[in-house]
Amino acid sequence: MSNQRRRLLTFVLSSILATVLPLSATWAQSPASSKKLRIAFANYSDEAIFGASVLQGIKEAAKKYPNVEMLYFDNKQDAAKSIENARTIIAAKPDAIIWYSSFPDVNVRLAQQFKESGLPVITVQTPLAGATLFAVDNKLSGNDSGKAAAESFKARWPDAVPQVLILGLPEQGALFIDRAEAAKKAILQVFPDAKITEFSTNNETARGRQLAADFLTRNPDKKLIIWAHVDAMGISARAATRNAPPEGDVVIVATGGDKSVFPEIRKANGGFVGTFSFFPQLWGQDVIDLALRRINGETLPERVNPRKQLFINNVNINEYDPR
Numbered sequence: 001m002s003n004q005r006r007r008l009l010t011f012v013l014s015s016i017l018a019t020v021l022p023l024s025a026t027w028a029q030s031p032a033s034s035k036k037l038r039i040a041f042a043n044y045s046d047e048a049i050f051g052a053s054v055l056q057g058i059k060e061a062a063k064k065y066p067n068v069e070m071l072y073f074d075n076k077q078d079a080a081k082s083i084e085n086a087r088t089i090i091a092a093k094p095d096a097i098i099w100y101s102s103f104p105d106v107n108v109r110l111a112q113q114f115k116e117s118g119l120p121v122i123t124v125q126t127p128l129a130g131a132t133l134f135a136v137d138n139k140l141s142g143n144d145s146g147k148a149a150a151e152s153f154k155a156r157w158p159d160a161v162p163q164v165l166i167l168g169l170p171e172q173g174a175l176f177i178d179r180a181e182a183a184k185k186a187i188l189q190v191f192p193d194a195k196i197t198e199f200s201t202n203n204e205t206a207r208g209r210q211l212a213a214d215f216l217t218r219n220p221d222k223k224l225i226i227w228a229h230v231d232a233m234g235i236s237a238r239a240a241t242r243n244a245p246p247e248g249d250v251v252i253v254a255t256g257g258d259k260s261v262f263p264e265i266r267k268a269n270g271g272f273v274g275t276f277s278f279f280p281q282l283w284g285q286d287v288i289d290l291a292l293r294r295i296n297g298e299t300l301p302e303r304v305n306p307r308k309q310l311f312i313n314n315v316n317i318n319e320y321d322p323r
Helices: 003-020 023-029 049-062 079-092 104-117 138-156 174-190 205-218 231-241 259-266 280-295
Strands: 037-043 068-074 096-099 121-124 132-134 163-168 195-200 224-228 250-256 272-277 310-313
Touching (some): 037 049, 037 280, 049 068, 079 104, 132 280, 138 272, 163 174, 174 195, 174 224, 205 224, 205 231, 259 310
Parallel strands (some): 037 068, 163 195, 250 272
Antiparallel strands (some): 272 310
C-alpha cells in the first residue's frame, strides 16, 4: 500500500470514529488534552445497596476518562447533610455536578443556589429545576412488575382472586407514587376485583416486614400478591412469609435490581417472582457522559432514561447475572 493510500485510509477511519463516539468522550479521553476537568458526584447514600452500586459504576466509568478528576460526596440520605454537601461543592467550583438526592424538597431549596453558581448540573432520579434529569422510567417499572406479579399469580392459581399489598413510599414524591400507581393499574387490568391495601414503609425494612406480617395474619386463607417499591422491602416481605402459614400462597415482586434478591428469584417456584432492574452499576457511563456534554456546551434533553431497564425473573436472570 502506498503512503498516499495509507494516509487516505487513516483519514477516513478517523472521520468515522469521530462520528460514532460522543464529542465529550473523545475529547475527555484524549491524552493530547491538557485541561483537567473536575466533576463532583454527590450520592444519595454510599451505604445503601442501590447507592453503593451506583457509586461503583461511577468509579469504574471514571477510569475511562484520564482527564477527569472525580470529587465524591455522600448525602447519607440526610437532608441537612445534602444541603451541606451542595454548599461545599458550589464553593469548590467543579466543572460540572452530578447530584443525587432522594429529597424533593431539598432539591427545591437548592435549585436557586445551583442556578446562581452557573455550574452545569445533572440531577439523578429526583427533579431539580434547571438541571437535566437522569431517571428511571417509574411508570414502566411499576407496570411491568405489577403485570409480572398478576400473571404469575394467575398461572399458579387460575381460579383465585388475589388480596394485594402495596408497600410504597409516597412521601418521597412522584418517583415512588408513579411507580406504585402503575403497579396497581397493571394488577387491576388482570384482576379487576382484586382488593388492594396500601401502606408506606417509611423506607424502613423493619416496618416493611411488620406490614407484610400483619397482612399475612389478616388473610390466613387467601392467595396474596405483595408489591414492594424497592428490593430491600421485597426481601423484608419475603422474610415475613417464612414465619407465616401461607408462605407458598404469596407472590412477591419489587423494583431496583439489587443483586441481594437474585438468590430468591433463582428458586424454582419461589415466592419472589422478580424485580424490575434499573442496572444501577451501568449508570456511571451515562451520567459522566451527560456531564461532559454539558461542559462542552451541548443542550441536553430535560430527561434521560438509563440505557437498560427491564424485569428480571427466573427465566432470564442468568442472562443478566451469569453464575
